[in-house]
Amino acid sequence: MTKRPWYADGLRFTCTGCGDCCTGDPGAVWVNDEEIAALAEHLELSPKDFERRYVRRLARGRSLFERFNGDCVFFDPESRGCQVYEARPVQCRTWPFWDENLESEDAWCEAEGSCPGAGEGELVSLDRIRAQLRVHRAARKKD
Ligand code: SF4
Incomplete structure (x- = not known):
C-alpha cells in the first residue's frame, strides 16, 4: 500500500499573479x-x-x-x-507542486516563503497534487 504523504489532506494554492517566480x-x-x-x-x-x-x-x-x-x-x-502564458512550460504550469517542494513540510514552508500564493487560497486535493507531480516528473525526464 502506498504511504500517505504529509500533504495527504491537500495543500492550498492560488496564484496571485505577483510575478515573483518569473x-x-x-x-x-x-x-x-x-x-x-x-x-x-x-x-x-x-x-x-x-x-x-x-x-x-x-x-x-x-x-x-x-x-x-x-x-x-x-x-x-x-x-x-x-x-x-497559454504555451508556458510545464515547470511554470505545475508550480508549486514539484518534488523538491513536497519532500517535507519544511520544503513546503520554504516555497511559501517565496510564493505568496502557496499555502493560500484554493485547497488542492491529493489527487490533483499527484497529477501535477506526474506531469512535472515526466517533462523533466525529457530534458
Ligand atoms: S510567485 Fe506564486 S503567486 Fe506569485 S506569480 Fe508566481 S506562482 Fe503566482
Missing part, C-alpha cells in the same frame, strides 16, 4: 523538445528559430533566456504577466 534571482526554466515546439508554435516560429532566439544551454539541460536582471525573457514588466 523575476528576480537568476534561475532556470527548463524546456524539452515538446515544450519548445509548443512555445514556437505559439509565437509562429520554427522550433529551431525559437531555440536560437530564446533558449540557452546549461549543464543540466536547456533553459529559457533571462534578462540581465534575472527576469524571464517572456515576462512583461508592464503588465507583470507572462507573454506566452
Whole structure:
C-alpha cells in the first residue's frame, strides 16, 4: 500500500499573479523538445528559430533566456504577466507542486516563503497534487 504523504489532506494554492517566480534571482526554466515546439508554435516560429532566439544551454539541460536582471525573457514588466502564458512550460504550469517542494513540510514552508500564493487560497486535493507531480516528473525526464 502506498504511504500517505504529509500533504495527504491537500495543500492550498492560488496564484496571485505577483510575478515573483518569473523575476528576480537568476534561475532556470527548463524546456524539452515538446515544450519548445509548443512555445514556437505559439509565437509562429520554427522550433529551431525559437531555440536560437530564446533558449540557452546549461549543464543540466536547456533553459529559457533571462534578462540581465534575472527576469524571464517572456515576462512583461508592464503588465507583470507572462507573454506566452497559454504555451508556458510545464515547470511554470505545475508550480508549486514539484518534488523538491513536497519532500517535507519544511520544503513546503520554504516555497511559501517565496510564493505568496502557496499555502493560500484554493485547497488542492491529493489527487490533483499527484497529477501535477506526474506531469512535472515526466517533462523533466525529457530534458
Ligand atoms: S510567485 Fe506564486 S503567486 Fe506569485 S506569480 Fe508566481 S506562482 Fe503566482
